[in-house]
Amino acid sequence: xxxxxxxxxxxxxxxxxxxxxxxxxxxxxxxxxxxxxxxxxxxxxxxxxxxxxxxxxxxxxxxxxxxxxxxxxxxxxxxxxxxxxxxxxxxxxxxxxxxxxxxxxxxxxxxxxxxxxxxxxxxxxxxxxxxxxxxxxxxxxxxxxxxxxxxxxxxxxxxxxxxxxxxxxxxxxxxxxxxxxxxxxxxxxxxxxxxxxxxxxxxxxxxxxxxxxxxxxxxxxxxxxxxxxxxxxxxxxxxxxxxxxxxxxxxxxxxxxxxxxxxxxxxxxxxxxxxxxxxxxxxxxxxxxxxxxxxxxxxxxxxxxxxxxxxxxxxxxxxxxxxxxxxxxxxxxxxxxxxxxxxxxxxxxxxxxxxxxxxxxxxxxxxxxxxxxxxxxxxxxxxxxxxxxxxxxxxxxxxxxxxxxxxxxxxxxxxxxxxxxxxxxxxxxxxxxxxxxxxxxxxxxxxxxxxxxxxxxxxxxxxxxxxxxxxxxxxxxxxxxxxxxxxxxxxxxxxxxxxxxxxxxxxxxxxx
Numbered sequence: 001x002x003x004x005x006x007x008x009x010x011x012x013x014x015x016x017x018x019x020x021x022x023x024x025x026x027x028x029x030x031x032x033x034x035x036x037x038x039x040x041x042x043x044x045x046x047x048x049x050x051x052x053x054x055x056x057x058x059x060x061x062x063x064x065x066x067x068x069x070x071x072x073x074x075x076x077x078x079x080x081x082x083x084x085x086x087x088x089x090x091x092x093x094x095x096x097x098x099x100x101x102x103x104x105x106x107x108x109x110x111x112x113x114x115x116x117x118x119x120x121x122x123x124x125x126x127x128x129x130x131x132x133x134x135x136x137x138x139x140x141x142x143x144x145x146x147x148x149x150x151x152x153x154x155x156x157x158x159x160x161x162x163x164x165x166x167x168x169x170x171x172x173x174x175x176x177x178x179x180x181x182x183x184x185x186x187x188x189x190x191x192x193x194x195x196x197x198x199x200x201x202x203x204x205x206x207x208x209x210x211x212x213x214x215x216x217x218x219x220x221x222x223x224x225x226x227x228x229x230x231x232x233x234x235x236x237x238x239x240x241x242x243x244x245x246x247x248x249x250x251x252x253x254x255x256x257x258x259x260x261x262x263x264x265x266x267x268x269x270x271x272x273x274x275x276x277x278x279x280x281x282x283x284x285x286x287x288x289x290x291x292x293x294x295x296x297x298x299x300x301x302x303x304x305x306x307x308x309x310x311x312x313x314x315x316x317x318x319x320x321x322x323x324x325x326x327x328x329x330x331x332x333x334x335x336x337x338x339x340x341x342x343x344x345x346x347x348x349x350x351x352x353x354x355x356x357x358x359x360x361x362x363x364x365x366x367x368x369x370x371x372x373x374x375x376x377x378x379x380x381x382x383x384x385x386x387x388x389x390x391x392x393x394x395x396x397x398x399x400x401x402x403x404x405x406x407x408x409x410x411x412x413x414x415x416x417x418x419x420x421x422x423x424x425x426x427x428x429x430x431x432x433x434x435x436x437x438x439x440x441x442x443x444x445x446x447x448x449x450x451x452x453x454x455x456x457x458x459x460x461x462x463x464x465x466x467x468x469x470x471x472x473x474x475x476x477x478x479x480x481x482x483x484x485x486x487x488x489x490x491x492x493x494x495x496x497x498x499x500x501x502x503x504x505x506x507x508x509x510x511x512x
Contacts, residue, residue: 006140006147006151007154009136009139010136010151010154010155012136013032013132013133013136014028014155014158016129016132016133017031017129020124020125020126020129021125022123022124022125025158025159026159026238026242027123028155028158029155029156029158029159029242030238030241030242031122031123031124031133032133032137032155033241033242033245034100034103034117034120034122035133035134035137036137036152036245036249037103037113037117037245037248038078038080038099038103039080039137039138040113040248041063041064041079041080042063042064042079042080042081044063045062045063045064045079046081048060048061048062048063064076064078064079064102069098069101069102070101071097071098071101073094073097073098075102077094077098078094078098078099078102080134080138083095083099083134084134084135084138088127088128088130088131089127091127091130091131091134092124092126092127092130092131095122095124095130096122099122100120100121100122103117103120104117104118104119104120106118111253111254112244112254112255112256112257113244113245113248116237116240116241116244116257117241119237145249145250145251148249148250149202149206149246149249149250149251151249152245152246152249152250153172153202153246156169156197156199156242156246157169159197169196169197169199169366170196170199170200170280170326170363171362171363171395171397171403172199172203173395173396173397173412173413173414173430174326174358174362174373174395175199175200175203175278176203176413176414176415177373177413177414177430177433177434178200178203178278178324178326178373179200179203179204179207179278179324180207180414180415180434181324181354181373181375181433181434181437182276182278182322182323182324182375183211184204184207184208184276185208185212186208186212186214186215186221186224186225186229187221187224187275188204188229188275188276189228189229189231189273189274189275189276190204190229190230190231190274190275190276190277190278191231191232191233191273191274191276191277191316192231192232192233192277192278192279193232193233193260193262193277193279193281193309193312193313193316194233194234194262194279194280194281194282194309195232195233195234195239195240195243195257196234196239196243196280197239197242197243197246198232198242198243198244198246198247198255198257199246200232200278200279200280201230201231201232201243201247201252201255202246202247202250202252203278204229204230204276204278205225205230205247205250205251205252206250208225209251225252226252226253226254227253227254228256229255230247230252230255230256230257231255231256231257231258231274232255232256232257232258233257233258233259233260233262234257234259234260235259235260235261235262237259240257240258240259243257244257262281262309262312263305263308263309263312270315270316271315271316272315272316272317272318272319273316273318274316274317274318274321275317275318275320275321275322276321276322276323277313277316277317277321277322277323277324277325278323278324278325279309279313279323279325279326280325280326281305281306281309281325281326282305283305283306283327283328283369302336302338304338306327306328306330306331307331307338307339307342309325310325310327310331310342310346310374311342313325314345314350314378317378318378319378319379319380320377320378320379321377321378322375322376322377322378323374323375323376323377323378324373324374324375325373325374326358326371326372326373326374327371327372327373327374328369328370328371329357329369329370329371329372329469331343331372331374331468332355332372332467332468332469332470333467333468333469333472340465340466343466343467343468344466346374346376346384347384347387347458347461347462347466348382348384348462349379349380349381349382350376350377350378350379350380350382350383350384351376351377351378351379351382351383351384352374352375352376352384352387352468353375353376353377353387353388353440354373354374354375354387354388354389354390354437354440355372355373355374355375355387355388355389355390355468355470356372356373356375356389356390356392356433357372357389357390357391357392357469357470358370358371358372358373358392358395359392359393359394359395359399360399361398361399361400361403362395362399364399364400364401364403365401365402365403372468372470374468384458384461385457385458386440386441386445386455386456386457386458387455387456387458387461387468388437388440388444388453388454388455389453389454389455389456389470389473389474390429390433390436390437390452390453391452391453391470391474392429392430392433393426393429393452394406394426394427394428394429395428395429395430396411396412396413396427396428396430397412406427406428407420407424407427407428411424411428412428413428413430414430414431414433414434415431415434416428416431419431429452432452433453436453440455448475449473449474449475450474450475450476454473454474456473460473
């Protein structure tokens, strides 16, 4: 956990950027990302130096070459441990004129981070601001993986505005819930085709560290974890840089984080490659048929991105693979042929496991769209028997633009450190979702449709045209009146009127 002191330092740093002329939060975190990467390079170089001295052998791999750069400055001066001691004006000149040109030459390195740094631009406007940023980063205990990760996540939380393509940040506790629901294993190959800042891959990595510590005692599993388990795509280079750094700071050495417009290219080599898909794809907008991947159009003929992404998830998954993805409510009940076709495909040809309806304010202040989590398994041979529905009323935070925490930190999230009381459950449903999810094939089958969660047989879904909106099946206590014959309704209304009149007479008598 970040201390209050570190949080206040980051807040002060953010204000310094703002007053220094950089008001775009993405640009702020991008500049900080470059500096974090430079510190990482210096740490790697120091490790190699120490190894060389210990073994009394030449360095196997120098990050910073010997000699001078094309402008006559020693490459050694490009190291964090050197330039951090320079006076502010000299530090600014070294970083601007020497360090960043050096950073751009690292694109040939085989690491994903170096690849995403090849077009790095230095935009910090003043020596004073650079000195302040370097001082802040240097003061954080960066050898502690948890602190590094929390530091970066806290900064990512300051990216509050939605992107141009309908992107917005998925809250960490919702990501955490989805990861707990799918229960990743060390041999999984996961993909997020709308990677953004890599929130889902990071959460999978943290889950595996907690639940499967044996990964790091097994050579093959460790190699798989660092080089083959994590895959994420995005078509925003800034997001790729930020996502790569997020993974690095959470201890993943070389994930596959690539530039890719997931919907507009063919998927040669990607089809049926992954065992796990976790994603919150962009909902806004639509694509031209001409630019959209033809293999996706074969699954569902539409221009709507939210439907195309669902088709993509099915294309990417191996048979037996699982997915937990966020979709806008319109996917659940939309009446177009594309909507109906895709829902029927999920129910009849794959195994639709659950529909978890989220409250409308979960993504505020970024967006007010109503959403749901879909959980399904790719089988290509059906398997849907019952679909489990859960109606989430509260996620632990207020549903207004402020998104204030309603409980103390140890009682938030899907796996709180302290058990919740019945009253606290009304403020945070997430632990209850996990508890009931494990019972979806047993006790949950018996729940009435007036309950917060219940199961719906496949035959009922088919009878409703594969409508997957929870309200289509949920019953409320007074709903039975609507199903009575008209004469019974009239009789009931007459009795109610008589009771009201009798009550009025008694009230008049009392007043007299």
